[in-house]
Amino acid sequence: xxxxxxxTCTSNREEEPSSTPxxxxxxxxxxxxxxxxxxxxxxxxxxxxxxxxQGRRRNSNNSASLRKIMGNSNLxxxxxxxxxxxxxxLRNLKFKEVPEELQALSKTLRSVDLSDNSINQFPPWIVSxxxxxxxxxxxxxxxxxxxxxxxxxxxxxxxxxxxxxxxLPRSFSNLSHLKNLTLSKNRFKSFPAELLSxxxxxxVDLSQNAxxxxxxxxxxxxxxxxxxxxxxxxxxxxxxxxxxxxxVLRLEENCLEAxxxxxxxxxxxxxxxxxxxxxxxxxxxxxNLEGYDEYMERYTATKKKFN
Numbered sequence: 506x507x508x509x510x511x512x513t514c515t516s517n518r519e520e521e522p523s524s525t526p527x528x529x530x531x532x533x534x535x536x537x538x539x540x541x542x543x544x545x546x547x548x549x550x551x552x553x554x555x556x557x558x559q560g561r562r563r564n565s566n567n568s569a570s571l572r573k574i575m576g577n578s579n580l581x582x583x584x585x586x587x588x589x590x591x592x593x594x595l596r597n598l599k600f601k602e603v604p605e606e607l608q609a610l611s612k613t614l615r616s617v618d619l620s621d622n623s624i625n626q627f628p629p630w631i632v633s634x635x636x637x638x639x640x641x642x643x644x645x646x647x648x649x650x651x652x653x654x655x656x657x658x659x660x661x662x663x664x665x666x667x668x669x670x671x672x673l674p675r676s677f678s679n680l681s682h683l684k685n686l687t688l689s690k691n692r693f694k695s696f697p698a699e700l701l702s703x704x705x706x707x708x709v710d711l712s713q714n715a716x717x718x719x720x721x722x723x724x725x726x727x728x729x730x731x732x733x734x735x736x737x738x739x740x741x742x743x744x745x746x747x748x749x750x751x752x753v754l755r756l757e758e759n760c761l762e763a764x765x766x767x768x769x770x771x772x773x774x775x776x777x778x779x780x781x782x783x784x785x786x787x788x789x790x791x792x793n794l795e796g797y798d799e800y801m802e803r804y805t806a807t808k809k810k811f812n
Contacts, residue, residue: 580604587614591636597621603628612636620644632656643667643687655679666690666710678702689713689732701725711736712755724748734758734780741765746774752807758783763790771796777807 579598584606587593591613595604600622607617611633620643632653634640637660644667655676663680664687671692677699685708686700693714700709701720706728716736724747732755739760745751746769754776763786770776771794779800781791791797 580606584610592616594618595622600624602626603631608633615639617641627651635659638662640664650674650677652676658682661685663687673697673699675699681705684708686710696720696723700728703727708732718742719745726751729753731755739765741767741770743767743769746770748774751776753778755780756784757781760785762786763794766791766794766796768794768796772799775803776800777803779804 580595583593583595587610593607593610593614593616596618597620600619602624603619605628607614608628608630611630613636614634615636616639617634617637618641620641622645624642625646625648627647627650629651632651634657637657639662640657640660641662641664643664647665647668647670649670650665650673652674653676654674655678657680659682660680661682662685663683664685666687667690669692670688671694677697678701680703682705683703684705686706687708687710688697689710689712691714693711693716696711696716696719698720700706701722702725704727706726708730709726709728710732712732712734714736716733716738718738718740719742721742721744723742724744726748727750728748729750730753731751734755734757736759738756739762741761746767752775757780761781761784763784766779766781777800782788
């Protein structure tokens with residue numbers, strides 16, 4: 506019976522009038538006024554929000570325009586400096602392409618640095634820089650080089666680290682004055698054969714790629730130092746011991762077995778600094794290889810020259 510009574514009382518209870526926030530009972534007219542006021546406040550809020558969004562958009566557009574103006578101003582300053590010095594440094598200026606303003610300096614520029622931009626390809630006229638000796642384009646988005654890059658006959662230093670290049674054009678072998686080449690942190694899976702024709706090389710850096718093997722005719726390579734750290738090399742060709750100028754060979758963190766270093770290589774090569782930690786063997790095993798003592802004699806003699 507108690508249950509029935511409770512339900513009856515609840516169903517027959519009249520709805521109490523609503524109260525205002527201040528605790529005063531609101532009648533129908535007051536409720537209508539309050540509803541209209543709340544609606545107007547909502548409209549006003551929407552208008553304010555819309556105005557604020559538009560203001561933010563204007564500020565964003567103004568900021569972008571300001572950055573563009575400042576970028577153009579910086580470029581002009583760099584171009585003026587390059588006219589006087591023959592060197593143009595355009596690092597980290599958010600360029601998506603090589604500025605056309607450089608083309609006017611193609612006959613005079615000797616050094617160009619375009620690193621840390623978002624340049625994914627070179628314009629055709631880049632190969633007209635006939636006096637260019639030092640070209641640095643690190644940490645951009647380059648996936649390829651111009652087919653006729655070999656026209657840069659005077660190029661001595663080329664640094665293209667931190668891009669997505671996987672091959673070199675055939676004309677690369679025409680860079681007859683190239684001495685220092687950096688292609689680290691790219692996407693090479695095989696050793697670029699174009700390097701075997703270059704006679705003036707001192708340094709080749711191909712570290713942090715995905716190279717698995719070296720060409721059988723690697724003996725043609727003329728570089729003094731070869732850096733293949735952090736690749737996937739698993740075999741060393743016998744001809745590696747015949748490289749005529751190779752003194753420094755870096756092979757850290759590859760997939761080499763100790764047996765890859767043959768007695769002929771350790772005894773007869775001109776390599777006096779061999780860096781091989783992080784491969785498929787421990788260093789104690791390496792130290793016990795036949796020919797290791799002969800290698801150490803070269804290492805010690807070279808070390809004495811620099812002390």
